[in-house]
Amino acid sequence: MPGPFNEIEKEAERLEKQSKEEFNKKNFILSVSLLEEAKEIYRKLGFQGKIGMLNQRIVRVKNLIKHEQQGTIAITKSQDQFDKRVKKVETEQQRYQERQLAEQKVPPSEVKTTLEKIKLLIEKARREEKLGNYPRAIGRYEYVLELYRSIPIEIINLSNEISEIEKKLSLIKTKI
Numbered sequence: 304m305p306g307p308f309n310e311i312e313k314e315a316e317r318l319e320k321q322s323k324e325e326f327n328k329k330n331f332i333l334s335v336s337l338l339e340e341a342k343e344i345y346r347k348l349g350f351q352g353k354i355g356m357l358n359q360r361i362v363r364v365k366n367l368i369k370h371e372q373q374g375t376i377a378i379t380k381s382q383d384q385f386d387k388r389v390k391k392v393e394t395e396q397q398r399y400q401e402r403q404l405a406e407q408k409v410p411p412s413e414v415k416t417t418l419e420k421i422k423l424l425i426e427k428a429r430r431e432e433k434l435g436n437y438p439r440a441i442g443r444y445e446y447v448l449e450l451y452r453s454i455p456i457e458i459i460n461l462s463n464e465i466s467e468i469e470k471k472l473s474l475i476k477t478k479i
Contacts, residue, residue, distance in 0.1 A: 315344035319357075331368045335361055414454055421450050437479050444472050 322337035338361050345353040428443035448468050451461045 311344055312348060312350075315341040315348075315353075318344070322360075326364065331364050331371070335364050335368070338364070411458070414458055417450055417454060421447050424450070432475060437475050441472060441475055441479075444468055444475070448472070 318337045318341035322334045322341065325331075325337060326334040338357050342354055342357040342361070345357065424443050424447050428440045428447065431437075431440035431443060448465060451465050451468065454461060456462075
């Protein structure tokens with residue numbers, strides 16, 4: 304005939320079983336907590352052998368928790384180191400790209416010279432146009448086009464300026 308001790312013992316066994324399930328789910332802290340509850344019940348019942356077994360299991364689970372935390376810390380440290388290296392490489396790459404852009408924006412000295420020459424030729428062509436000397440203005444604008452086209456697009460994109468000069472030439476040629 305089952306007595307009250309039998310029911311209490313079944314409760315402790317249920318807690319042990321639940322602890323194993325939680326352990327398998329890797330809920331180690333809950334597993335330890337359930338084992339502690341079962342151990343307390345066995346203490347009340349005076350089952351010293353069961354208490355000793357549960358103490359060993361609790362120690363193993365706690366060691367596993369500690370080991371897992373150390374592994375997580377090691378992973379976190381190595382992840383931080385990796386993130387720092389990645390950030391350093393990205394920063395270097397960004398600086399390199401900025402340098403390249405800066406170098407592209409500054410035209411070489413010969414291109415600067417050509418642009419200054421173009422500016423003077425356009426001024427002279429406009430004066431010739433105002434004076435009605437259209438053939439000379441056409442010659443100057445055609446030379447400006449030739450100079451614009453001699454500058455590589457990779458250095459400076461002058462397609463808008465070229466189209467403006469071409470329109471100007473078309474307009475002047477209609478006046479002749």
